Amino acid sequence: MPDIPTDAQQACFEAGIKFGSLYHQFAGTPVSPASTGSLETAMAEAIENQPHCESVSVDILDDRVADAIDHEEGYAELTGSLMEVEMRIDYEGTTVRTRMAMADGYPRMRLVAVEA
Amino acid sequence: MPDIPTDAQQACFEAGIKFGSLYHQFAGTPVSPASTGSLETAMAEAIENQPHCESVSVDILDDRVADAIDHEEGYAELTGSLMEVEMRIDYEGTTVRTRMAMADGYPRMRLVAVEA
Amino acid sequence: MPDIPTDAQQACFEAGIKFGSLYHQFAGTPVSPASTGSLETAMAEAIENQPHCESVSVDILDDRVADAIDHEEGYAELTGSLMEVEMRIDYEGTTVRTRMAMADGYPRMRLVAVEA
Amino acid sequence: MPDIPTDAQQACFEAGIKFGSLYHQFAGTPVSPASTGSLETAMAEAIENQPHCESVSVDILDDRVADAIDHEEGYAELTGSLMEVEMRIDYEGTTVRTRMAMADGYPRMRLVAVEA
Numbered sequence: 330m331p332d333i334p335t336d337a338q339q340a341c342f343e344a345g346i347k348f349g350s351l352y353h354q355f356a357g358t359p360v361s362p363a364s365t366g367s368l369e370t371a372m373a374e375a376i377e378n379q380p381h382c383e384s385v386s387v388d389i390l391d392d393r394v395a396d397a398i399d400h401e402e403g404y405a406e407l408t409g410s411l412m413e414v415e416m417r418i419d420y421e422g423t424t425v426r427t428r429m430a431m432a433d434g435y436p437r438m439r440l441v442a443v444e445a
Numbered sequence: 446m447p448d449i450p451t452d453a454q455q456a457c458f459e460a461g462i463k464f465g466s467l468y469h470q471f472a473g474t475p476v477s478p479a480s481t482g483s484l485e486t487a488m489a490e491a492i493e494n495q496p497h498c499e500s501v502s503v504d505i506l507d508d509r510v511a512d513a514i515d516h517e518e519g520y521a522e523l524t525g526s527l528m529e530v531e532m533r534i535d536y537e538g539t540t541v542r543t544r545m546a547m548a549d550g551y552p553r554m555r556l557v558a559v560e561a
Numbered sequence: 562m563p564d565i566p567t568d569a570q571q572a573c574f575e576a577g578i579k580f581g582s583l584y585h586q587f588a589g590t591p592v593s594p595a596s597t598g599s600l601e602t603a604m605a606e607a608i609e610n611q612p613h614c615e616s617v618s619v620d621i622l623d624d625r626v627a628d629a630i631d632h633e634e635g636y637a638e639l640t641g642s643l644m645e646v647e648m649r650i651d652y653e654g655t656t657v658r659t660r661m662a663m664a665d666g667y668p669r670m671r672l673v674a675v676e677a
Numbered sequence: 678m679p680d681i682p683t684d685a686q687q688a689c690f691e692a693g694i695k696f697g698s699l700y701h702q703f704a705g706t707p708v709s710p711a712s713t714g715s716l717e718t719a720m721a722e723a724i725e726n727q728p729h730c731e732s733v734s735v736d737i738l739d740d741r742v743a744d745a746i747d748h749e750e751g752y753a754e755l756t757g758s759l760m761e762v763e764m765r766i767d768y769e770g771t772t773v774r775t776r777m778a779m780a781d782g783y784p785r786m787r788l789v790a791v792e793a
Contacts, residue, residue, distance in 0.1 A: 345461020356589035371719030404726035472705035487603030494636035577693020
């Protein structure tokens, strides 16, 4: 039978929202090695605006962006394989750490740790 | 100290990812009362493609869309106040039910129930 | 020196807006062969809401979607290489036809014809 | 009967693509007065990556963002009424200037000048 969600479950739900938001807001953004820095900062600061989001770190990998560039157009489109992301969510005393990185050739969002 | 996430916590994380994805993928889409039906179906089927997502129901509210229309342009942009969403996530035997609806004048994503 | 834009130039500007809107609104959407139909319809109807946009046709290519699927996740993310798009814009008596399709391995948005 | 597009028409089409791209890529981004600066820079640098785009200036209006904030959530979602944008496109010797600002209560994208 259904249970009232615990604070730890709520914290994990909030962590997931932030990850889905970050990914689907910014996927497709035109990016080149010259613009990774401003995009990393904007993505982190945008998602840190959301409630319970203590810190976001975005690393867009210049070498993968360079490899992904459409040379006639001169840029790549941001996608999960071009970046690594870490986030810390705090919800009513529970801290959740999450991470997105490549695994088996695909980007994966992972729940790293839940600390009560 | 950090604990290994439980299946229920993983299920809540997955539920959050789906909600953030749906919202930030489709927010801003041009919508009118004539196009709410196709957008509801596409949003539900798109997010149901994601792993562990059993069902998604999207209700874009025609009367609120009609009120939000920019009459010179002839359409509104989809935002949280124009829709209600319900989702069911299944992860390793845990079912999570979530819902987005208006509360106190703002759209809120809620974890409704976690069933082991 | 600057000239006041002609109706044909305005029509081309409007055509470009529709193409950029369609692409960046929907790029990144989770898609599988089972959901291409609903997404095609929703994309076309969404952009047809915009002013001066007479018709939009979106063809998401099932075989390319099937090839692009991340088999652990079970879906692909919509991008330009998975679809072909045609649009007709009418502005004050000028008709503009545009098309996006692959050329030299990359998706290209093209102004096909301007008819006064 | 259809004519081959002129360079000025191509330039206007390119200008429209950039405007639609900027708007629909970034609409919905969580924003607060503390994060307008990084978002303005990232939006401009992202779109400047696109071909023929010489300069983009984005001004997100802190006072309008402050008024739009959902005080329980602590942020607003970026939309056209919260920003002003200017762009310059160069295509084969034609320069196009465009601008988005509020008019009659709604944000409007305008072709300001076409200079051969």
